[in-house]
Amino acid sequence: VGSGPVALGLVGCGAIGQVHAAGLQELAEEGLCRPVVAADPDARARSALSRNCQFERWASEPLEVVLDPQVEAVMIASPTWTHPQLVSACLQARKPVFCEKPLATSFADVVELVREAEASGVVAQVGFHNRFHPLLNHLRSLVGSGAHGRPMAYSVRDDQFWPTGSVVPGHSSWRSSRHQAGGGALLEHSIHSADLLGWIFGPVRRVFGFSRNVFGFDVEDAACVSIEHDSGVIGSLTTVFNSVQGREERRFEVFFEKAAVEVTTDFLVGAREDSFSVQEPGSPPASLDVAELRQRFFDSIGLRGRSFAFYTYTSDRSFLEAVAAGSQASPNFGDGLAAHALVEASYRSMRSGQPVVLEELGQR
Numbered sequence: 395v396g397s398g399p400v401a402l403g404l405v406g407c408g409a410i411g412q413v414h415a416a417g418l419q420e421l422a423e424e425g426l427c428r429p430v431v432a433a434d435p436d437a438r439a440r441s442a443l444s445r446n447c448q449f450e451r452w453a454s455e456p457l458e459v460v461l462d463p464q465v466e467a468v469m470i471a472s473p474t475w476t477h478p479q480l481v482s483a484c485l486q487a488r489k490p491v492f493c494e495k496p497l498a499t500s501f502a503d504v505v506e507l508v509r510e511a512e513a514s515g516v517v518a519q520v521g522f523h524n525r526f527h528p529l530l531n532h533l534r535s536l537v538g539s540g541a542h543g544r545p546m547a548y549s550v551r552d553d554q555f556w557p558t559g560s561v562v563p564g565h566s567s568w569r570s571s572r573h574q575a576g577g578g579a580l581l582e583h584s585i586h587s588a589d590l591l592g593w594i595f596g597p598v599r600r601v602f603g604f605s606r607n608v609f610g611f612d613v614e615d616a617a618c619v620s621i622e623h624d625s626g627v628i629g630s631l632t633t634v635f636n637s638v639q640g641r642e643e644r645r646f647e648v649f650f651e652k653a654a655v656e657v658t659t660d661f662l663v664g665a666r667e668d669s670f671s672v673q674e675p676g677s678p679p680a681s682l683d684v685a686e687l688r689q690r691f692f693d694s695i696g697l698r699g700r701s702f703a704f705y706t707y708t709s710d711r712s713f714l715e716a717v718a719a720g721s722q723a724s725p726n727f728g729d730g731l732a733a734h735a736l737v738e739a740s741y742r743s744m745r746s747g748q749p750v751v752l753e754e755l756g757q758r
């Protein structure tokens with residue numbers, strides 16, 4: 395990669411591609427990237443994305459982006475089933491790659507992609523943008539500092555509307571197909587939480603899961619997983635796809651020896667749902683100033699004075715910085731694998747009706 399802005403290609407101009415594009419336009423204006431070419435087989439998606447970011451060229455064939463000699467690094471934001479072929483093509487072309495989560499529909503394919511990425515030494519990042527959320531960073535620092543004693547247990551809830559056309563008219567429908575999505579609410583949405591849990595509480599030892607397919611698709615739309623970490627922390631993750639729109643994305647309740655903490659987050663920067671409350675012995679719950687926490691975190695990662703709407707801006711910026719410096723990306727494909735392992739072990743537990751130790755997956 396030469397000096398100057400990173401020449402970037404984007405594959406997939408749908409919902410999350412358009413969100414990335416809004417941040418890429420900012421990053422281009424800051425001189426960190428040059429949006430060269432974006433591809434999507436659907437002309438309407440290309441046209442929608444062009445309103446958020448002015449790429450120099452447009453293509454209908456995704457591999458054109460990877461093979462374009464002007465493109466130095468690639469972002470993949472197409473449906474999950476398309477990821478492995480595109481990621482492998484990037485690694486073979488020795489082009490740094492950012493791939494949306496999950497890395498693939500099957501755990502075996504993720505294992506293979508991580509092997510390929512590590513063997514190539516190419517910069518490879520996964521789209522876990524929640525790691526750049528100020529409130530989740532603050533929660534992680536409370537766990538790490540021991541300020542409220544040891545963390546004991548937690549409960550995490552994710553819920554959102556079923557992201558498929560027969561529930562939300564006009565929505566794309568690949569997520570309700572096991573073949574195209576690999577799994578339902580737990581894999582597609584809550585792999586973010588699976589990542590956050592490992593990042594905050596350390597490696598997961600074993601899980602016990604249950605699921606339901608209430609809407610009748612061939613993937614789960616309700617799942618509940620009991621989780622035990624190597625550290626001894628225990629917790630539960632509940633995830634739901636139903637038909638209620640406009641919910642905040644995620645709520646954590648964490649119980650420390652000397653505090654009960656509740657954190658609610660959404661994917662929009664400064665979302666009105668964001669909240670952080672801490673209750674210590676003998677006191678009522680105290681609401682932390684979320685705007686101040688946000689500012690302090692953004693200052694700490696060098697973003698003072700920047701304005702952006704989505705946390706994808708922060709993760710994409712971090713990818714571009716890793717590409718420019720030739721340094722390791724974070725979160726990387728190994729993090730993608732660790733989160734997928736929690737999901738895969740949960741699916742195996744749901745099938746067998748027994749707890750599953752993650753070591754059984756052979757990746758630890």
Ligand SMILES: NC(=O)c1ccc[n+]([C@@H]2O[C@H](COP(=O)([O-])OP(=O)(O)OC[C@H]3O[C@@H](n4cnc5c(N)ncnc54)[C@H](O)[C@@H]3O)[C@@H](O)[C@H]2O)c1
Nearest residue numbers: 406407408409410436439456471472473474476494495566
């Ligand atoms: N990090 C996040 O928070 C987040 C949020 C949403 C989606 N995602 C992930 O991003 C990916 C895309 O999701 P989405 O919501 O944008 O889906 P989407 O259905 O809205 O958009 C996908 C786009 O990809 C295009 N496409 C289809 N086949 C393609 C191919 N072979 N090559 C290139 N483009 C192709 C479609 O025409 C469509 O425009 C999925 O893997 C999803 O899990 C991540």
